[in-house]
């Protein structure tokens with residue numbers, strides 16, 4: 001068998017396309033395969049599909065293909081432009097590549113499989129391509145998969161933000177709780193981001209009015225955005241965020257007290273932890289402190305009591321517990337704890353909603369760490385658009401429908 005026949009079979013080319021020559025350059029570690037069409041061939045118009053249009057002229061093009069053993073392989077062809085009576089002169093679509101891509105479909109499928117598993121810069125190094133070319137491929141397949149996405153059964157949504165670059169820019173993530181996938185990622189963290197989500201949901205056969213439960217932090221922007229755009233959604237305030245507000249108040253009490261109470265130096269992380277998570281040394285330090293004299297220790301007890309809320313056996317028990325806690329915190333004579341209690345009071349129903357919905361943003365935390373890890377490995381994404389594409393690729397459960 002001649003090598004051109006072998007390559008023709010291996011590439012799966014069908015008429016009018018044939019392999020006419022191959023040039024292997026061992027020094028350049030490169031195989032070039034020449035593909036051509038039979039003279040006088042006719043082609044369908046790429047715009048309207050009219051068959052049997054004559055070639056008007058041709059343009060030489062090159063596509064990177066799957067490696068030939070350890071060597072890079074390229075397809076080279078003259079691509080005809082046809083003259084269509086309706087559409088004018090149009091460049092035909094070749095069966096092995098997308099229009100305007102410098103890679104074959106099979107090479108793109110390999111790239112996407114690699115990009116799903118490792119950072120873009122790593123893939124770029126491995127295949128010897130500039131990362132901007134890989135981003136172009138990645139955006140194409142992610143956008144296509146997103147366009148096919150079906151959000152028709154979405155009813156429970158978690159919303160949270162993640163820092164895009166060095167804490168300056170934020171993107172908001174909208175997660176389908178039941179399918180554990182990112183539905184939507186968008187710049188910013190204001191009420192408009194929720195409006196943009198509702199629009200995107202509608203575009204993917206979802207229904208903003210069918211969303212019955214959302215989990216958010218207590219940011220007024222998200223509360224407002226949900227109220228305006230997801231009218232039937234009951235809000236659950238994320239329990240980790242609620243505990244953090246009380247925890248931050250403990251830290252404020254500690255910082256103020258430490259100015260007069262040197263015993264507290266170096267104890268910051270003790271008060272931020274739960275007793276069962278303390279190291280032996282931290283536990284010993286805690287036990288050596290005159291805790292009944294310390295405001296910080298009182299604040300800490302108030303925080304632990306707040307956390308106990310989430311262990312209450314029923315919604316009724318939870319209401320009773322929270323009322324008692326609120327009384328205690330507001331009578332603690334510790335300003336940060338009183339402020340935190342007032343914040344809890346203002347978000348009372350949404351905090352207690354957890355006992356009905358049992359939803360939290362822990363899922364997003366997991367997605368967040370996935371994204372942050374990928375980000376640090378890639379040493380920056382160049383743009384928020386790139387970051388969003390990575391979020392979808394890693395956490396969107398996309399059907400990429402890769403060419404096979």
Ligand SMILES: [Zn+2]
Pocket residue numbers: 045046047048049050084085086087088
């Ligand atoms: Zn046409």
